[in-house]
Amino acid sequence: MSIAKTYNPKEAEEKWYSYWMENGFFRSTPDEREPYTIVMPPPNVTGVLHMGHMLNNTIQDVLIRRARMQGKNACWVPGTDHASIATEAKVVAMLKEQGIDKKSITREEFLKYAWEWKEKYGGIILKQLEKLGASCDWDRTKFTMDPDLSEAVIDTFIKFYKEGYIYRGVRMVNWDPQGKTALSDEEVIRKEVNQKLYYIRYQIKDSDEYVTIATTRPETIMADTAICINPNDTRYSHLQGRTALVPLINREIPIITDEYVEMEFGTGCLKVTPAHDLNDYELGQKHNLEVIDILDDDGTLNEKAQILVGEDRFIARKKVAKMLEEAGQIDKIEDYKSQVGFSERTDAAIEPKLSMQWFCKMDQLAKPALEYVEDGTIKLIPEKFFASYKHWMENVKDWCISRQLWWGQRIPAWYNDRNEWVVAKTEAEAVAEFESLGKSTNGIRQEDDVLDTWFSSGLWPMSVFDGVRHPDNAEFNYYYPTNDLVTAPEILFFWVARMIIMGHDYTQKPPFRNVYLTGIVRDKLGRKMSKSLGNSPDPIELMEQYGTDGVRVGMLLSSPAGNDLMFDVSYCEQGRNFANKIWNAFRLVKGWETVDQPATDAQKTAATWFENRFNQAVADIDEHFANYRLSDALMSTYKLIWDDFCAWYLELVKPAYQAPIETETLETVKTFFEKVLALAHPFMPFLTEELWHDELFGAREKGDCAIVATYPITQPFDEQIIKEFEVVQQVISEVRSIRNTKGISPKVALPLAINATVIDFKKYQESIIKLANIAELTFVSEKVHGAVSFLAGKDECYVALESNIDVAAEKERITKEIAYLKGFLASVEKKLSNERFVQNAKPEIVQNEQNKKADAEAKIAILEESLRSLG
């Protein structure tokens, strides 16, 4: 029976994914085996698969599949994140398209829309992961707003509150005027922006004098409550204690002094606007200044501004500047570059805003989380991220955890009509709490505050096993701490640090042992792949085009941990080609007729070599996995299969055209084939499963699948055998090379004579004849004259050509080689004659140099002899 000439991934992919699913191979329940657990970083519920997910989840799948094959109880928990602000923004936009304003509907109505939307569009990404071959335990799929997970979030809030980590207060926060919510520091992205620096004159009261200040934000002058100068600044000493007038509105403000003001910057005078700048706020606190907040939640000016009420801050900026100019109160305007914060999600310019919010105290919580990484309990891979992790942990500020949104877990705080409040899980408990405090419960209500998404995702490794609500449950105890976390470095602080903090606070254990930080997927030009740039290929299309296995291989081929991946479709092509190579190797074996015979000696020799080489490769691969060097592990697998298995082993045992193969050898080949399929399975699950079930291997028992095949275990191997065969390979290559350079067709069989003094070539006689196409192989003990010669190791080989050899060319070639060896020898001798080297270097190094010397001398002697014999 013949099979297709090229591998057709599509069919295999559909067939085997549903087969795995139906037979429960992805499912995990606690048992006596060692668990191996990964919780998937939950993609946003609104997300669609992009190249970053592709990389991330391929890595996780490779790890989980390998662990499963190693006999561990592998559990990969998938899920999605409600992504509070990002999702709410999308729902708001959707409603807007339908002509519905968020303000016009109630919270309950909005949430109804949001849930509908989530049901409709949410989780597309999980479906897409199936195409990738992700072997998640889908029965465990979680969503961060599932009732049990939400309850865990509320419980945690209350616990942290009781432990004193959570407090409520008025602080300067990052305000997103578009999302109309507070943000944490981590959600603010700073970008350099070209701005104008306006030099504005403030008149001194009862005088014709002016003081000039420099600001980038003239629209905030109406909120000024002081002018500040450095007390040491003699230029302005005469102004101390005077009063200035805010331009346009002529409000009186004091002139104060503080060393905070840099004399060199601008004019050395600072306008103090406590409501709209963090530093000014602190200055205001210090000097007891009034706080005038002239901005509404949406970034428009309110009535306190007195002028331009209702205008957006950026329009107001221009208008104020114009009005000042007309009033002659602008000295000059300079171009100026400065850092401005933008909302990570809405990209709106952040407004520092004084606001009542909930905060989580971080300093104490952060300490054990830092220790875990410091003492190696948790390993960051690659380690280079430790420095910034440490820096963040040591400088972490309190975390603003409340968001003025609807989509998320509502903060369990209850207020009465006097705005007194208690923290309680239910209204009933709140009532009881109020009463026990002797406070009114009139008008009891909750505010429209929800918790930061990262507060809930921080619990993810615990909450997916219900470990927050029921820490004693068997599943949690079995699977937690999880093993590996695979995620992007961007969210090291957002997410990883907080999981460690929360995990420790609950369990006194780390939530995972290893954090594998993947790189960013970039295009060939080094640009980050993004939708807006349009430089990202559609992963689904890629999989259609190159096959899922091909794309998986392509992704991994050049992505060492933590390094960015310069993605190019040619990698997928390489992956596809590799899949095809395996497919065709299989076709070869499948096509053989058999004869009931034992293996020949040559076949046995080949099998011995390959077995040792295989074990060597397994050892390599194991080591690469231990170091999380997946691309190296893949490359070792790739070379083992392509070069050693296909190009050498199969060629060695391959019977002549239409000749049958010995049954014993076929069995050996099949055994090896299964082993290499097992090695390749984590990388190429579909192809390997497809071949695994081919009738070539006979009928498989139920459950005998590549997905649960035994992953090869490191076995001892004989390096000598491998090295010896390398010399044999060298002989074969040299003969081929001679053909190539002399323009002799590969079909022409050549005679070969070997003066074997080191290697037992007799053992490989047949192999050499076969692969180098040798007409006659003789063993000689003396130099063969008139033949092309070459050295394989230290044994000389001769190929007698029919035509006379080109003596001049041979001489030149040999002379060149001698020259090279002599140069090499000279450098070795120089070393050895250096007393300080002999004295200082380790004995084995010196011995090595001596070996090199003897080696080179022996080779030179042989070559010089050859040269002489050429006349």
Next chain:
RNA sequence: GGAGAAUUAGCUCAGCUGGUUCAGAGCAUCUGCCUUACAAGCAGAGGGUCACUGGUUCGAAUCCAGUAUUCUCCACCA
């Protein structure tokens, strides 16, 4: 403004605590092959002052210092 990282073949990257894994791999390139598993292939070949300048050392791609270029993270100076 601070911190970290990178710079090795045309491209993407290995190269651990200095010395036979020391100048490597894959891809690409070139030459020859439609050899009956595979042209998505086979065989062979070429290709690098290890960014630059110094230093340490018997010995440096490897350690140190400086320079250049690039990247990332962190940081509230109007």
